[in-house]
Amino acid sequence: MLISKRVEFSASHICRSPLLSEEENQRVYGAACNPHSHGHNYLIEVAIEGEPAPVTGMIMDLKELKDILEEKVLNIYDHRLLNKEVEPFDRIVPTVENIAIDIWNRLQGPINLHERSTLYSVKVYETNDLFVEYRGGK
Amino acid sequence: MIRLSRKYRFSASHRLYSPALSEERNRAIYGKCANPYGHGHDYEVEVTVAGRVDAVTGRSVSLAALDALVNGEIVEPFRYKNLNEEVPAFQMAVPTTENLAVEAARRLRAKWQIVFGADGPQFENIRIWETERNICEVSGREFQTNES
Numbered sequence: 001m002l003i004s005k006r007v008e009f010s011a012s013h014i015c016r017s018p019l020l021s022e023e024e025n026q027r028v029y030g031a032a033c034n035p036h037s038h039g040h041n042y043l044i045e046v047a048i049e050g051e052p053a054p055v056t057g058m059i060m061d062l063k064e065l066k067d068i069l070e071e072k073v074l075n076i077y078d079h080r081l082l083n084k085e086v087e088p089f090d091r092i093v094p095t096v097e098n099i100a101i102d103i104w105n106r107l108q109g110p111i112n113l114h115e116r117s118t119l120y121s122v123k124v125y126e127t128n129d130l131f132v133e134y135r136g137g138k
Numbered sequence: 139m140i141r142l143s144r145k146y147r148f149s150a151s152h153r154l155y156s157p158a159l160s161e162e163r164n165r166a167i168y169g170k171c172a173n174p175y176g177h178g179h180d181y182e183v184e185v186t187v188a189g190r191v192d193a194v195t196g197r198s199v200s201l202a203a204l205d206a207l208v209n210g211e212i213v214e215p216f217r218y219k220n221l222n223e224e225v226p227a228f229q230m231a232v233p234t235t236e237n238l239a240v241e242a243a244r245r246l247r248a249k250w251q252i253v254f255g256a257d258g259p260q261f262e263n264i265r266i267w268e269t270e271r272n273i274c275e276v277s278g279r280e281f282q283t284n285e286s
Contacts, residue, residue: 019194028195030202093196097140101191129145132198137139 002120003059004047007069009078011086012039013094037081040126044073044103048111049120060117072106096126100134108136140198141262143186146208148217151178152233176220182267183212183242186278189259199259207253211245235274239266243276250278 015032016025025033032038046069050059080086082094092098104122111119125131153176154168164172171177185208189198219225221233227241243264250261261278268274 015196017194017196027202028197028200092193095191095196097142097191097198098196100140130201131143133141133143135139 001051001059002047002049003062004045005062005065005069006043006045007066007074008041008043009074010039010041011077011080011082012037013082013089014038015093015095017093037083042077042099043125044069045123045125046103046107046111047120047123048117050117053116060111060114064114065111068107068110072110073103076106096124096130096132097134099126100124100132104134104136139188140191141186141188142198142259143184144201144204144208146183146185146213147180148183148213149178149180150216150219150221151176152221152228153177154232154234156232176222179268181216181238183208184265184267185246186262186264187259188262199254203253207246207249211249212242215245235266235268235272238268239264239274239276242266243278247278 013032014035014037015029016035017028020028046065048060048065052059076086082089082099084090086094086102088102089098100122103124104119107122108119111117119136121133121135123131123133153173154171155164155174156167159167185204187199187204191198215225221228221238225233225241227244228237231237231241243261246261246264263275263277263279265273265275
């Protein structure tokens with residue numbers, strides 16, 4: 001069984017690689033390569049997989065999940081310039097793909113520590129019209 | 139592997155009516171959607187692409203190439219059209235959301251490798267919203283015909 005929780009954060013980013021020329025950055029990222037940055041209201045949907053405990057009827061206490069999301073993601077990402085203030089985006093471009101992978105990496109340990117739950121997927125909506133889903137490479 | 143999805147929109151008219159069925163059967167199956175002059179919807183199309191994230195760009199697919207493909211194959215040919223009259227596939231098949239999704243998937247599949255190459259990002263699936271409550275999903279991977 002899957003259970004999902006949605007949370008939001010707002011952040012700015014610059015989609016620009018120092019390994020690419022100015023023309024290549026323009027071609028790959030378009031307006032998003034503006035060196036002065038721009039921002040989004042991101043929505044994250046995290047799905048965890050497990051079977052409900054016979055007594056509580058819960059896979060995981062959702063308050064606990066909320067606390068993990070706040071501590072491991074929101075407190076780090078919210079109202080930040082990702083390129084300057086959030087690792088690993090000092091080294092890799094904070095595209096929506098890389099954001100989903102980084103959030104997966106931050107959540108997998110703490111969620112899988114829990115006896116009944118494993119992280120199933122991380123969806124990141126950058127806008128209503130663009131989102132990615134990462135299932136740990138599956 | 140990561141799945142990236144992008145949404146597009148077009149508005150079009152259609153009529154759900156099969157000449158192979160009687161007037162009564164058409165009315166029973168399609169209800170007011172069989173009204174003779176047709177009607178329209180604001181459709182939404184979501185295309186999902188499965189790919190690997192490039193180590194340099196951080197991108198799994200070129201959004202410019204995806205936009206050009208979907209706009210060229212689906213949005214432009216369908217927008218502000220009467221689907222029954224102006225899209226060849228729907229001169230034979232009834233333009234239900236199911237058949238629309240199958241036709242849209244067929245169009246993307248036909249051009250996919252030309253745009254993205256054999257080793258590039260893969261066409262995972264397409265979802266079409268006819269209304270907020272009517273959604274049809276077709277896999278991008280397997281071959282499907284209007285009969286399937």
